[in-house]
Amino acid sequence: xxxxILSFLVMGNVWAQELKLSQKLEExxxxxxxxxxxxMETYNRPIINDDVNRLEQLLFFTGIELLDxxxxxxxxxxxxxxxxxxxxxxxxxxxxxDKAIAYFTKIHPDHxxxxxxxxxxxxxxxxxxxxxxxxxxxxxxxxxxxxxTQTPTEKIKRYYRMVYEICLVNKARHLYRQKNYQSxxxxxxxxxxxxxxxxxxxxxKAWTFYQMGDYxxxxxxxxxxxxxxxxxxxxPEAEYLAALAYFKLCLFEDSSIIIDxxxxxxxxxxxxxxxxxxxxxxxxxxxxxxxxxxKIELKDHEDFVHHIVTRxxxxxxxxxxxxxxxxxxxxxxxxxxxxxxxxxxxxxxxLASVRENMVNKINYNAKMDIFKFLESVPFYSSELFKLNxxxxxxxxxxxxxxxxxxxxxxxxxxxxxxxxxxxxFWKFHGAFWADELGDYSLGLKSNCEIIKKELPVEEExx
Amino acid sequence: xxxxLFLLCWHFVSNGLAAEKEKVIxxxxxxxxxxxxxxxxxxxxxxxxxxxxxxxxxKRFELDLYSRENFDDFIAxxxxxxx
Numbered sequence: 001x002x003x004x005i006l007s008f009l010v011m012g013n014v015w016a017q018e019l020k021l022s023q024k025l026e027e028x029x030x031x032x033x034x035x036x037x038x039x040m041e042t043y044n045r046p047i048i049n050d051d052v053n054r055l056e057q058l059l060f061f062t063g064i065e066l067l068d069x070x071x072x073x074x075x076x077x078x079x080x081x082x083x084x085x086x087x088x089x090x091x092x093x094x095x096x097x098d099k100a101i102a103y104f105t106k107i108h109p110d111h112x113x114x115x116x117x118x119x120x121x122x123x124x125x126x127x128x129x130x131x132x133x134x135x136x137x138x139x140x141x142x143x144x145x146x147x148x149t150q151t152p153t154e155k156i157k158r159y160y161r162m163v164y165e166i167c168l169v170n171k172a173r174h175l176y177r178q179k180n181y182q183s184x185x186x187x188x189x190x191x192x193x194x195x196x197x198x199x200x201x202x203x204x205k206a207w208t209f210y211q212m213g214d215y216x217x218x219x220x221x222x223x224x225x226x227x228x229x230x231x232x233x234x235x236p237e238a239e240y241l242a243a244l245a246y247f248k249l250c251l252f253e254d255s256s257i258i259i260d261x262x263x264x265x266x267x268x269x270x271x272x273x274x275x276x277x278x279x280x281x282x283x284x285x286x287x288x289x290x291x292x293x294x295k296i297e298l299k300d301h302e303d304f305v306h307h308i309v310t311r312x313x314x315x316x317x318x319x320x321x322x323x324x325x326x327x328x329x330x331x332x333x334x335x336x337x338x339x340x341x342x343x344x345x346x347x348x349x350x351l352a353s354v355r356e357n358m359v360n361k362i363n364y365n366a367k368m369d370i371f372k373f374l375e376s377v378p379f380y381s382s383e384l385f386k387l388n389x390x391x392x393x394x395x396x397x398x399x400x401x402x403x404x405x406x407x408x409x410x411x412x413x414x415x416x417x418x419x420x421x422x423x424x425f426w427k428f429h430g431a432f433w434a435d436e437l438g439d440y441s442l443g444l445k446s447n448c449e450i451i452k453k454e455l456p457v458e459e460e461x462x
Numbered sequence: 463x464x465x466x467l468f469l470l471c472w473h474f475v476s477n478g479l480a481a482e483k484e485k486v487i488x489x490x491x492x493x494x495x496x497x498x499x500x501x502x503x504x505x506x507x508x509x510x511x512x513x514x515x516x517x518x519x520x521k522r523f524e525l526d527l528y529s530r531e532n533f534d535d536f537i538a539x540x541x542x543x544x545x
Contacts, residue, residue, distance in 0.1 A: 065545065089545065116544065123537050166540050173533040200536075207530045244527065315543040365542075383528045390525050397522070 022054075025347075028338075031061040032331050032354060033347045043074065052080050060112075065324045066354055068361070081111035088117060097124050115144035115163045122167065126174060133174060140167040162316055165197045173204070181212045193437065196314055199225075199233045206241055214418055215245040220440035227437055232307040236266070236380035243387055250405055250448040252391045259384050270377050272301040273308060277370050287366035288359050292322060312369050321362050328355045398450070405447045 022037035035058045042051050059067075059082045067075065067086050075083045088103035101124060104117040118140035125133035144164035151157050172187035188205045191198055202221050209217040222242045225233055239262045246255035276298065280286035290296055291313050298305050312318065332351045335344055398404055418441070 068545075092541070119544075120541065123541055126537065127534065162544075166544070169540070170537060173537060177532040177534075204533060204536070211529075240528070244529075247527075317543055317545045320545065386525045387527060390527065393525075 026054075026058065029061075030331055030335065030347065031058055032066070032328055032351060033335070034058055035062050035066075036350050036354075039074075043077065047078055052078060056080050056082060062327070063320060063324050064113075065321050065361075066358065069357065081107040081113060085111075085113040085117055088120065092120060092124065097128060100124060109143065112147065115140055115147055115160060115167075118143060119163055119167050119170070122170060126170065134171075137167050137171050137174070140164075141171075159316065162196060165191055165195050169197060169201065169204070176204070176208055176211075179211070181208050184208050185212075196316075199230055203235055203238050203241070206238070210241060210245060210248075214441075215248050215446075216442040216444055217418065218242075218245040219442045219444070223440050223442070224437050229437065232311045234266075234304075234307065236262070236377050239266070240380045240383050240387075243384060247387060247391065249444055249446045250394075251444065252395060252405075255387065255391055259388050262381075262384055267381075269301045269304040270374065272298070273305050273370065274374055276305055277367065277374065281367070283363070284360050285363050287370070288363040291318065291362070291366055308370065308373065309366070312366055315369075317365065318362060321358055321365075325355060325358050325362075328358070403450050403452055405450060 022034045022041055025031075025034035025037055038051075038054060038058060055078055059080075064082055064086055067083075070086075072087055072090055075087055084103045084106050088100045088107075091097075091100035091103060101121060104121045107114050107117045118136055122133050122136035122140055125131075125136055141164060144160045144167060148157050148160035148164065151160060168187060168190055172184045175181075175184035175187060185205065185208055188201055188208070191201055195201075202224050206218045206221040209215075209221065219242060222238050222245075224230060225235070225238055239258060243255045243258040243262075246252075246258065287309075290309050295306075328351055332348055332355075335347050335351070339347065
């Protein structure tokens with residue numbers, strides 16, 4: 001994108017005479033080309049109200065994704081809510097919280113990015129332990145809900161719903177941090193199961209129940225990840241939490257099974273994923289093709305790698321970026337079909353470089369996501385190892401003390417299931433039903449009671 | 463006078479040489495009997511309980527297992543996942 005900016009800086013004076021070209025392009029609905037021309041026409045003269053309105057109008061069609069790499073000094077020239085939103089995001093990435101808040105507070109409450117700006121502002125306040133977090137989250141919730149009802153397009157409705165849900169999840173996370181666990185559970189429960197966020201919420205709810213001491217509910221929630229519908233969702237942290245919950249119930253054997261399974265089953269899969277990352281770390285489009293291109297055949301543990309990639313693909317940023325590429329392709333096609341060769345060559349060159357930039361962006365983000373996922377693996381492997389040592393130590397203590405765990409319990413019992421008066425009980429018969437996912441609880445009794453080991457009765461001499 | 467001094471020195475030297483040549487034999491007791499019943503310990507007698515070590519529980523060292531304090535990293539991840 002930097003070379004695009006450079007090109008219009010050089011050519012700015014040449015194009016200055018054709019001030020209306022961007023309008024002509026806009027009339028033909030060549031929005032990406034018009035946006036580029038608009039910057040060329042306006043960057044070296046004072047910006048007037050009309051320019052601000054036109055920029056907002058163009059960005060409505062193109063989206064703001066392609067402005068991510070623009071120089072902040074250039075964007076600061078245009079005092080629109082969209083540019084302030086982009087600049088605020090850049091400031092967050094540069095750890096300049098005050099600057100980011102200053103940009104976000106200048107965004108108009110009726111602007112389409114206002115809910116997301118409030119979401120980000122709330123996150124900053126949360127990180128700073130600022131009391132204004134709660135108020136900002138409420139603003140985010142209200143504005144996202146209002147925009148969702150006013151939008152006719154289904155895709156944009158989905159976007160606002162996503163912003164709303166993230167605001168709601170952040171509210172629950174805020175309550176968790178304050179150790180107000182029951183209120184956190186109430187906030188998590190407001191997120192419907194059809195939500196894209198919901199599979200991620202399971203893990204957070206499981207931690208919340210763990211902190212409340214309801215280990216059966218923790219284990220029940222984590223069982224949900226075993227459902228075929230959620231086979232793309234694998235988190236090393238969920239495996240660790242399950243092993244930890246069994247450990248807290250003193251069910252050491254169950255805990256050990258989870259640990260063994262983690263090492264034997266998942267480790268080779270992580271290695272396969274790492275191999276894919278290492279082999280293509282310098283590629284500019286491998287991960288883009290892996291996500292959006294025809295299915296690439298992989299040598300080892302192909303399903304696991306594709307599951308991880310499918311999960312990444314569901315992120316809203318990839319949809320937005322891919323949508324921008326789709327719109328760029330459509331515009332290029334219309335230019336090829338309708339324009340003369342000299343206009344065509346001039347416009348297509350720019351569109352091709354913007355497209356390439358977007359592909360590189362998707363590729364880079366996917367690569368970083370896989371890297372961050374793999375980065376979390378050694379941490380949880382080491383925690384599981386520590387847990388295993390603790391189990392061995394507890395078992396050793398029992399043997400040295402000539403004691404044993406009570407262990408004369410049934411495998412599970414309804415009386416051990418904690419539930420509210422609004423929850424009903426059905427037995428699990430080995431099949432996962434979509435409507436009951438995430439509502440499971442195990443009925444295991446704590447095995448932590450220690451009894452004296454009975455000495456074997458010696459038989460009298462034969 | 464000189465003669466008298468010479469004779470005196472000669473006497474001392476000749477005596478010393480004679481003493482070096484003498485063999486010294488030490489002999490130890492081959493058997494000694496102790497009557498423990500008759501032995502008496504002088505001083506104050508104290509009860510054996512006062513000098514015993516009291517039993518205490520063995521110190522258990524527990525590993526610090528990870529427990530989530532917050533979801534700050536998830537919040538940052540959500541921020542990244544939007545755009």
